[in-house]
Amino acid sequence: EATKAQKGSAEPNRKKVGAVNWKQVEEIARVKMPDLNCFEVASAMRMVAGTARSMGISVEGDFPSNINN
Template identity: 40%
Template sequence: MPTKTIKIMVEGGSAKPGPPLGPTLSQLGLNVQEVVKKINDVTAQFKGMSVPVTIEIDSSTKKYDIKVGVPTTTSLLLKAINAQEPSGDPAHKKIGNLDLEQIADIAIKKKPQLSAKTLTAAIKSLLGTARSIGITVEGKDPKDVIKEIDQGKYNDLLTNYEQKWNEAEG
């Protein structure tokens, strides 16, 4: 059973049959419109976010399986503040603010894709991304929040989220 795997990034619910997806699916003998519709159906919950999609195709039977990954960290952070795009000048133009709880929730969602071994490390990674796209956390520069985490200011909150982190796949 020869299989072909296609990995693409699509905007949730808005995949298009044009290049590069359409021609690739067409070459494999698949109904492009049908596959695109299924991709849009399974990614609809991520509307407005970039989502990784993997399509595994059995070349002999033309059957396929669509797997949806977790959206990018930037997409999840932007959605959390209802923003469309990152700040063009994150050092001076802030586009929103998140609570550390929201960052922890996103870290747990992203656990399978993160290389972080601990919740604290994952949160620090997300704080770095938040800073780079112009998002403040707890009303402060995420760099300052990282210092406060290191000083133990958020230990209670982190302890509360540790169980969720440990139960998450990844």
């Protein structure tokens, strides 16, 4: 929903279907926390970002250093 992409990229290394920033990744991670196998928001954010990248969605910017659990 954050990227408005209908589906992931068939070639995620070459063709990107959208982009998200770390604030959007944090929002998604907080919603998904009960379903993920982690206890910290930072860990959940890394998992969400990895999944996004594997779908052809780029994560813009650097990982934030000030994350509140």
